Amino acid sequence: MAENRGLDGVGDREGSDAAQGTRLIEMRGIAKRYGSGPAAVMALAGVDLDVGHAEMVALLGPSGSGKSTLMHILGLLDRPSDGRYRLGGVDVTRLRGGRASRLRGSRVAFVFQAIHLLPGLTALANVELPLAYARMPRAARRERARRALEQVGLGHLAARYPNQLSGGQAQRVAIARAIAPGPQLLLADEPTGALDRRSGETVLGLFQDLHRRLGLTIITVTHDPVVAQHAERAIRLEDGRIVADEAVVGRLRAPSPLGADDPGAAPTESAREEKAPA
Numbered sequence: 001m002a003e004n005r006g007l008d009g010v011g012d013r014e015g016s017d018a019a020q021g022t023r024l025i026e027m028r029g030i031a032k033r034y035g036s037g038p039a040a041v042m043a044l045a046g047v048d049l050d051v052g053h054a055e056m057v058a059l060l061g062p063s064g065s066g067k068s069t070l071m072h073i074l075g076l077l078d079r080p081s082d083g084r085y086r087l088g089g090v091d092v093t094r095l096r097g098g099r100a101s102r103l104r105g106s107r108v109a110f111v112f113q114a115i116h117l118l119p120g121l122t123a124l125a126n127v128e129l130p131l132a133y134a135r136m137p138r139a140a141r142r143e144r145a146r147r148a149l150e151q152v153g154l155g156h157l158a159a160r161y162p163n164q165l166s167g168g169q170a171q172r173v174a175i176a177r178a179i180a181p182g183p184q185l186l187l188a189d190e191p192t193g194a195l196d197r198r199s200g201e202t203v204l205g206l207f208q209d210l211h212r213r214l215g216l217t218i219i220t221v222t223h224d225p226v227v228a229q230h231a232e233r234a235i236r237l238e239d240g241r242i243v244a245d246e247a248v249v250g251r252l253r254a255p256s257p258l259g260a261d262d263p264g265a266a267p268t269e270s271a272r273e274e275k276a277p278a
């Protein structure tokens with residue numbers, strides 16, 4: 001597993017968890033303590049969580065309930081103080097350093113509320129970055145990055161710089177960058193928090209598309225019950241514990257920014273965006 005460099009994660013998945021139908025995420029008794037002594041904070045106090053392949057989950061809960069902490073552990077950015085975590089059938093509980101970052105790079109993608117695109121790079125070059133870090137050859141990564149931009153409906157804006165994009169478009173470029181390496185798990189922390197309602201809907205529609213078309217497992221932290229209504233399953237954290245875990249009834253569909261079923265098809269909305277001044 002430490003040797004996995006498969007950018008599309010295919011090599012990694014072969015004959016393993018997906019084929020055998022095991023869960024993508026399996027957490028048992030996950031605890032996270034910050035600090036020690038009387039000042040210690042139990043950010044997570046025993047979380048048991050199973051998430052399958054191609055699930056779309058919303059993670060809700062009041063401020064300080066442990067949502068971001070859980071996302072960091074899920075995404076191998078941090079390790080639990082206690083408990084066991086298996087990702088794709090691999091015990092990653094104690095994984096650290098290069099092994100953790102390689103597995104993270106090939107399997108996990110992050111989308112945050114704050115959109116971090118490098119201002120000096122075009123949209124295409126921003127999407128290429130993680131592929132360059134993974135030492136993918138130039139021609140292959142250009143092709144992969146183009147495809148990822150098309151998968152978010154922004155193939156036509158590849159040459160734009162971040163300051164020539166709307167907030168919603170910039171977030172979609174960030175999503176293209178996240179999916180370019182071919183992850184299995186997309187973790188999003190308030191991805192629509194900085195966007196107006198319409199741009200937020202576009203991002204939700206895009207998540208539903210990526211979930212459906214690519215079979216991505218998506219976990220989105222949100223404070224917004226309407227955002228959660230777009231998922232299939234809603235999990236609520238309180239004081240570092242899961243207090244509710246339910247199927248979403250009356251799931252909402254957001255309009256797809258891709259329009260037609262072909263991910264490369266020219267979408268109506270993007271066609272409109274193209275006419276916007278650069």
Ligand SMILES: Nc1ncnc2c1ncn2[C@@H]1O[C@H](COP(=O)(O)OP(=O)(O)OP(=O)(O)O)[C@@H](O)[C@H]1O
Pocket residue numbers: 034035041042043061062063064065066067068069070
């Ligand atoms: N690095 C840290 N050091 C100490 N305490 C921390 C640290 N990170 C988080 N905490 C504490 O752990 C608890 C959970 O924090 P977390 O950031 O996971 O909450 P959250 O649910 O994401 O909240 P919000 O909705 O405000 O983002 C809080 O009490 C927080 O103060």
Ligand SMILES: [Mg+2]
Pocket residue numbers: 067068069
């Ligand atoms: Mg948080």
